[in-house]
Amino acid sequence: MYKKKKQLLEAKGWKVGTVDEFLGLNDEEIAYIELKLALSKKIRELRLEKNLTQVETAKLLGSSQSRVAKMESGDPSVSIDLQIRSLLALGASMEELAQVISP
Amino acid sequence: MYKKKKQLLEAKGWKVGTVDEFLGLNDEEIAYIELKLALSKKIRELRLEKNLTQVETAKLLGSSQSRVAKMESGDPSVSIDLQIRSLLALGASMEELAQVISP
DNA sequence: TGACGGTATGTCGTAACTGACATATTATTA
DNA sequence: TAATAATATGTCAGTTACGACATACCGTCA
Numbered sequence: 540m541y542k543k544k545k546q547l548l549e550a551k552g553w554k555v556g557t558v559d560e561f562l563g564l565n566d567e568e569i570a571y572i573e574l575k576l577a578l579s580k581k582i583r584e585l586r587l588e589k590n591l592t593q594v595e596t597a598k599l600l601g602s603s604q605s606r607v608a609k610m611e612s613g614d615p616s617v618s619i620d621l622q623i624r625s626l627l628a629l630g631a632s633m634e635e636l637a638q639v640i641s642p
Numbered sequence: 643m644y645k646k647k648k649q650l651l652e653a654k655g656w657k658v659g660t661v662d663e664f665l666g667l668n669d670e671e672i673a674y675i676e677l678k679l680a681l682s683k684k685i686r687e688l689r690l691e692k693n694l695t696q697v698e699t700a701k702l703l704g705s706s707q708s709r710v711a712k713m714e715s716g717d718p719s720v721s722i723d724l725q726i727r728s729l730l731a732l733g734a735s736m737e738e739l740a741q742v743i744s745p
Numbered sequence: 746t747g748a749c750g751g752t753a754t755g756t757c758g759t760a761a762c763t764g765a766c767a768t769a770t771t772a773t774t775a
Numbered sequence: 776t777a778a779t780a781a782t783a784t785g786t787c788a789g790t791t792a793c794g795a796c797a798t799a800c801c802g803t804c805a
Binding site for chain 3: 700705706708709719720721
Protein backbone atom coordinates (compact mmCIF):
# COMPACT_ATOMS: atom_id res chain seq x y z
CA MET A 540 0.00 0.00 0.00
CA TYR A 541 1.30 3.40 -0.92
CA LYS A 542 2.53 5.57 1.88
CA LYS A 543 0.20 8.42 1.10
CA LYS A 544 -2.89 6.25 1.21
CA LYS A 545 -1.70 4.72 4.44
CA GLN A 546 -1.23 8.15 5.95
CA LEU A 547 -4.69 9.14 4.82
CA LEU A 548 -6.27 6.21 6.50
CA GLU A 549 -4.29 6.54 9.67
CA ALA A 550 -5.08 10.22 9.86
CA LYS A 551 -8.71 9.22 9.68
CA GLY A 552 -8.12 7.15 12.75
CA TRP A 553 -8.30 3.83 11.03
CA LYS A 554 -6.09 0.85 11.26
CA VAL A 555 -4.71 -0.21 7.94
CA GLY A 556 -5.32 -3.80 7.17
CA THR A 557 -7.19 -4.57 4.00
CA VAL A 558 -7.21 -2.67 0.75
CA ASP A 559 -10.89 -1.95 0.41
CA GLU A 560 -11.00 0.09 3.58
CA PHE A 561 -10.55 2.96 1.22
CA LEU A 562 -14.24 2.72 0.50
CA GLY A 563 -16.06 5.20 2.64
CA LEU A 564 -13.72 8.06 1.99
CA ASN A 565 -15.29 10.45 -0.47
CA ASP A 566 -13.58 13.28 -2.29
CA GLU A 567 -14.30 15.86 0.37
CA GLU A 568 -12.96 13.70 3.14
CA ILE A 569 -9.82 12.94 1.19
CA ALA A 570 -9.33 16.63 0.46
CA TYR A 571 -9.84 17.43 4.12
CA ILE A 572 -7.29 14.89 5.27
CA GLU A 573 -4.76 15.86 2.65
CA LEU A 574 -5.16 19.45 3.74
CA LYS A 575 -4.60 18.50 7.34
CA LEU A 576 -1.46 16.56 6.45
CA ALA A 577 -0.12 19.44 4.40
CA LEU A 578 -0.63 21.77 7.34
CA SER A 579 1.07 19.22 9.59
CA LYS A 580 4.19 19.25 7.51
CA LYS A 581 4.28 23.02 7.39
CA ILE A 582 4.04 23.28 11.17
CA ARG A 583 7.00 20.98 11.61
CA GLU A 584 8.87 22.81 8.89
CA LEU A 585 8.43 26.20 10.53
CA ARG A 586 9.25 24.81 13.95
CA LEU A 587 12.51 23.27 12.74
CA GLU A 588 13.32 26.42 10.81
CA LYS A 589 13.21 28.25 14.11
CA ASN A 590 15.18 25.54 15.87
CA LEU A 591 12.46 24.94 18.40
CA THR A 592 11.64 21.73 20.23
CA GLN A 593 8.04 20.63 20.59
CA VAL A 594 8.18 21.65 24.23
CA GLU A 595 9.32 25.16 23.36
CA THR A 596 6.74 25.41 20.63
CA ALA A 597 4.01 24.26 22.99
CA LYS A 598 4.95 27.01 25.41
CA LEU A 599 4.90 29.53 22.59
CA LEU A 600 1.44 28.41 21.53
CA GLY A 601 0.04 28.02 25.02
CA SER A 602 -0.37 24.33 24.41
CA SER A 603 1.39 21.11 25.33
CA GLN A 604 4.12 18.98 23.80
CA SER A 605 1.76 16.13 23.14
CA ARG A 606 -0.63 18.34 21.24
CA VAL A 607 2.17 19.75 19.13
CA ALA A 608 3.19 16.21 18.27
CA LYS A 609 -0.40 15.48 17.27
CA MET A 610 -0.58 18.64 15.20
CA GLU A 611 2.50 17.52 13.31
CA SER A 612 1.11 14.07 12.64
CA GLY A 613 -2.32 15.17 11.46
CA ASP A 614 -3.97 13.35 14.33
CA PRO A 615 -7.77 13.12 14.06
CA SER A 616 -8.13 14.85 17.42
CA VAL A 617 -6.56 18.02 16.00
CA SER A 618 -8.68 20.47 14.07
CA ILE A 619 -7.56 22.40 11.04
CA ASP A 620 -8.57 25.41 13.06
CA LEU A 621 -5.84 24.75 15.63
CA GLN A 622 -3.31 24.01 12.94
CA ILE A 623 -3.96 27.33 11.24
CA ARG A 624 -3.82 29.26 14.50
CA SER A 625 -0.52 27.58 15.26
CA LEU A 626 0.91 28.39 11.88
CA LEU A 627 -0.04 32.02 12.32
CA ALA A 628 1.54 32.02 15.77
CA LEU A 629 4.70 30.57 14.25
CA GLY A 630 4.79 33.56 11.95
CA ALA A 631 3.39 32.09 8.75
CA SER A 632 2.01 34.64 6.32
CA MET A 633 -1.28 34.35 4.47
CA GLU A 634 0.70 33.73 1.32
CA GLU A 635 2.55 30.84 2.91
CA LEU A 636 -0.72 29.47 4.19
CA ALA A 637 -2.23 29.61 0.74
CA GLN A 638 0.78 27.88 -0.72
CA VAL A 639 0.45 25.05 1.73
CA ILE A 640 -3.09 24.49 0.55
CA SER A 641 -2.37 24.77 -3.14
CA PRO A 642 1.37 24.48 -3.89
CA MET B 643 -15.39 53.47 12.44
CA TYR B 644 -14.49 51.67 9.29
CA LYS B 645 -16.65 48.78 8.27
CA LYS B 646 -13.81 46.27 8.23
CA LYS B 647 -12.74 47.09 11.75
CA LYS B 648 -16.30 46.88 12.92
CA GLN B 649 -16.65 43.46 11.33
CA LEU B 650 -13.46 42.33 12.95
CA LEU B 651 -14.62 43.31 16.37
CA GLU B 652 -18.08 41.90 15.93
CA ALA B 653 -16.66 38.67 14.65
CA LYS B 654 -14.63 38.55 17.83
CA GLY B 655 -17.88 38.68 19.70
CA TRP B 656 -17.49 42.20 20.90
CA LYS B 657 -19.90 45.05 20.91
CA VAL B 658 -18.55 48.05 19.12
CA GLY B 659 -18.60 51.14 21.22
CA THR B 660 -15.35 52.90 21.79
CA VAL B 661 -12.31 53.10 19.58
CA ASP B 662 -9.71 51.65 21.87
CA GLU B 663 -11.44 48.30 22.03
CA PHE B 664 -9.08 47.49 19.22
CA LEU B 665 -6.39 47.02 21.81
CA GLY B 666 -6.13 43.39 22.67
CA LEU B 667 -6.18 42.13 19.12
CA ASN B 668 -2.70 41.13 18.02
CA ASP B 669 -1.56 40.38 14.50
CA GLU B 670 -2.33 36.69 14.68
CA GLU B 671 -5.83 37.27 15.97
CA ILE B 672 -6.50 39.83 13.27
CA ALA B 673 -5.20 37.43 10.63
CA TYR B 674 -7.37 34.67 12.04
CA ILE B 675 -10.52 36.79 11.97
CA GLU B 676 -9.82 38.15 8.52
CA LEU B 677 -9.37 34.60 7.32
CA LYS B 678 -12.65 33.58 8.87
CA LEU B 679 -14.44 36.48 7.21
CA ALA B 680 -12.89 35.66 3.85
CA LEU B 681 -14.10 32.07 4.15
CA SER B 682 -17.54 33.38 5.14
CA LYS B 683 -17.85 35.36 1.96
CA LYS B 684 -16.73 32.43 -0.16
CA ILE B 685 -19.33 30.16 1.39
CA ARG B 686 -22.09 32.59 0.55
CA GLU B 687 -20.66 33.11 -2.89
CA LEU B 688 -20.64 29.40 -3.71
CA ARG B 689 -24.09 28.91 -2.25
CA LEU B 690 -25.58 31.71 -4.34
CA GLU B 691 -23.71 30.47 -7.39
CA LYS B 692 -25.58 27.21 -6.99
CA ASN B 693 -28.87 28.99 -6.30
CA LEU B 694 -29.30 27.34 -2.96
CA THR B 695 -31.09 28.68 0.09
CA GLN B 696 -29.52 28.36 3.51
CA VAL B 697 -32.05 25.65 4.31
CA GLU B 698 -31.08 23.64 1.24
CA THR B 699 -27.41 24.15 1.97
CA ALA B 700 -27.88 23.05 5.56
CA LYS B 701 -29.45 19.82 4.35
CA LEU B 702 -26.58 19.30 1.93
CA LEU B 703 -24.06 19.79 4.72
CA GLY B 704 -25.97 17.87 7.36
CA SER B 705 -26.29 21.01 9.38
CA SER B 706 -28.96 23.60 10.14
CA GLN B 707 -30.06 26.86 8.59
CA SER B 708 -28.99 28.84 11.60
CA ARG B 709 -25.49 27.42 11.49
CA VAL B 710 -25.18 28.19 7.80
CA ALA B 711 -26.17 31.76 8.56
CA LYS B 712 -23.49 31.88 11.22
CA MET B 713 -20.91 30.40 8.89
CA GLU B 714 -21.67 33.15 6.41
CA SER B 715 -21.33 35.88 9.00
CA GLY B 716 -18.06 34.67 10.53
CA ASP B 717 -19.74 34.13 13.87
CA PRO B 718 -17.31 33.40 16.73
CA SER B 719 -19.12 30.15 17.44
CA VAL B 720 -18.10 28.78 14.04
CA SER B 721 -14.67 27.24 13.57
CA ILE B 722 -12.54 27.64 10.50
CA ASP B 723 -12.55 23.88 10.42
CA LEU B 724 -16.31 23.80 9.79
CA GLN B 725 -16.05 26.55 7.22
CA ILE B 726 -13.43 24.64 5.26
CA ARG B 727 -15.37 21.38 5.42
CA SER B 728 -18.41 23.26 4.15
CA LEU B 729 -16.52 24.83 1.29
CA LEU B 730 -15.22 21.43 0.25
CA ALA B 731 -18.74 20.03 0.43
CA LEU B 732 -19.93 22.89 -1.75
CA GLY B 733 -17.40 21.78 -4.33
CA ALA B 734 -14.62 24.26 -3.77
CA SER B 735 -11.24 23.16 -5.09
CA MET B 736 -7.97 23.46 -3.23
CA GLU B 737 -7.00 26.21 -5.64
CA GLU B 738 -10.14 28.17 -4.82
CA LEU B 739 -9.50 27.65 -1.13
CA ALA B 740 -5.97 28.95 -1.48
CA GLN B 741 -7.22 31.98 -3.38
CA VAL B 742 -9.64 32.81 -0.62
CA ILE B 743 -6.77 32.90 1.82
CA SER B 744 -4.39 34.86 -0.34
CA PRO B 745 -6.20 36.53 -3.25
C1' DT C 746 25.31 -0.41 28.92
C1' DG C 747 22.65 3.74 31.14
C1' DA C 748 21.15 8.37 31.17
C1' DC C 749 19.22 12.06 28.89
C1' DG C 750 16.67 15.08 25.33
C1' DG C 751 13.29 14.85 22.14
C1' DT C 752 9.15 12.92 20.26
C1' DA C 753 5.03 9.78 20.20
C1' DT C 754 0.86 7.73 22.22
C1' DG C 755 -3.00 7.19 25.41
C1' DT C 756 -6.27 9.02 28.71
C1' DC C 757 -8.99 12.43 31.23
C1' DG C 758 -11.70 16.58 32.84
C1' DT C 759 -13.06 20.74 30.89
C1' DA C 760 -13.98 24.22 27.35
C1' DA C 761 -15.46 25.14 22.80
C1' DC C 762 -18.14 23.80 18.88
C1' DT C 763 -22.21 21.85 16.74
C1' DG C 764 -27.00 20.80 15.19
C1' DA C 765 -31.44 21.71 16.48
C1' DC C 766 -35.02 24.52 17.73
C1' DA C 767 -37.58 28.83 18.67
C1' DT C 768 -38.17 33.25 17.44
C1' DA C 769 -37.03 37.75 15.19
C1' DT C 770 -35.97 40.40 11.22
C1' DT C 771 -36.05 41.52 6.38
C1' DA C 772 -37.56 41.42 1.59
C1' DT C 773 -40.88 40.43 -1.85
C1' DT C 774 -45.26 39.95 -3.85
C1' DA C 775 -50.26 39.91 -3.92
C1' DT D 776 -51.57 45.99 4.23
C1' DA D 777 -50.84 40.77 5.04
C1' DA D 778 -48.67 36.62 3.90
C1' DT D 779 -44.82 34.15 2.72
C1' DA D 780 -39.88 32.92 1.88
C1' DA D 781 -35.34 33.78 3.25
C1' DT D 782 -32.12 35.01 6.55
C1' DA D 783 -30.57 36.42 11.27
C1' DT D 784 -30.20 35.88 16.30
C1' DG D 785 -30.41 33.49 20.77
C1' DT D 786 -30.28 29.39 23.52
C1' DC D 787 -29.28 24.70 24.84
C1' DA D 788 -27.95 19.75 25.31
C1' DG D 789 -24.81 16.53 23.21
C1' DT D 790 -20.35 16.03 21.02
C1' DT D 791 -15.75 17.08 19.89
C1' DA D 792 -11.39 19.27 20.55
C1' DC D 793 -8.47 21.04 23.93
C1' DG D 794 -4.44 21.30 27.40
C1' DA D 795 -2.43 18.57 30.74
C1' DC D 796 -0.36 14.65 32.44
C1' DA D 797 1.69 10.01 32.40
C1' DT D 798 4.27 7.02 30.05
C1' DA D 799 6.44 4.81 26.05
C1' DC D 800 9.62 5.10 22.33
C1' DC D 801 13.84 6.58 19.97
C1' DG D 802 18.33 8.35 19.13
C1' DT D 803 22.85 9.83 20.87
C1' DC D 804 26.57 10.31 23.79
C1' DA D 805 29.26 9.08 27.92
